[in-house]
Amino acid sequence: MxxxxxxxxxxxxxxxxxxxxxxxxxxxxxxxxxxxxxxxQSMALTHLTELYAKDDFTQKNYISAIQHMHNSQLSGGKIVITGMGKSYKIADKLVATMNSLGIHAATLHPSDALHGDLGVLRPADVLIMISASGNTPELNTLLPHVPAGLPRICLTCNPEAPLAKSSAAVLSAHVPKTLTEKELYGVPAPTTTTTACLAVGDAVCITLAEIITQEQEQRKKNFGRWHPGGAIGNDYQKETKDAKVLYRDIMTPWANIGSVDDDADELEVLRAAAGREWVCIGQSRLYRGHELARQSRNHGIALSSLRKVGQKDQVADLKNGEIVIVMGDFNSIVGLVEN
Incomplete structure (x- = not known):
């Protein structure tokens, strides 16, 4: 031996x-x-999957946490993530993922926060505290100095811990005692707990990204634009180069085109044209916004004379100088394209 x-x-x-x-x-x-x-680690993730699929407390808190974060993004705020030790490294990774998905986020080290970095917090922000135990001393020391009214969310393996109970919402990364590091191999080196916290954090990133940008194609474009380097960037550039341009990708949405009735007075027409490239009068004739002042209502382009295309049609056959109407479901106009 x-x-x-x-x-x-x-x-x-x-x-x-x-x-x-x-x-x-x-x-x-x-x-x-x-x-x-x-x-x-696989068993810990299986346990978490069951928890999020069936546990009412876990689901309600997850939805509440997502709502707080979404409201923050809509208000021009950011998601600030903090933690000590391995938890701070997880925070760093989650912030990087969020930023690559267009979610405004930043890390805050608890010790640095007490020495001036607390100024990173703004009224519209949300603070996420990562703590496997739910009782990290440095986070407890930081809490009294966090601006009042700032929503606090706790990502923890112990949803009943003090930090969790003092938070507006809990992101549960619960790990059964039998799967904790000390029980498995006698040393409390973060492994199953960090995996659980990271997995839940990743779920938050993707959920929030889907809520902020609901169309998958747009999310792909955004991600590629914000991640131009490395293998991911190379793949995106290749996809972009090989992709076929569709009318829906380049059209001017019909909602952005001014519209007035046939009997609208001159002032109403000019208001409809303000800041818009196109104006439709009486749903029958189309005018360029900057030309309206010099045109009579007898001129313009008759909508009935324009070729109609579908949103998913390819742009390859669009002739030089041609204007087409892009049609959606139920024969509705959804956009306009001019080559």
């Missing part, structure tokens, strides 16, 4: 790499440890 004390006392021995590993470092033992860790 290997004696670590003897090896420590005899540097000439301890510095040598044995050709044949000792029993406790045999290939079987090494793979057994790897399997144990991977299995336990």
């Amino acid at each position: 290997r004696c670590d004390t003897c090896l420590h006392q005899n540097p000439s021995i301890s510095n040598k790499s044995p050709i044949t590993p000792p029993a406790e470092s045999s290939p079987a033992s090494i793979m057994n440890t790897a399997s144990t860790i991977l299995r336990s």
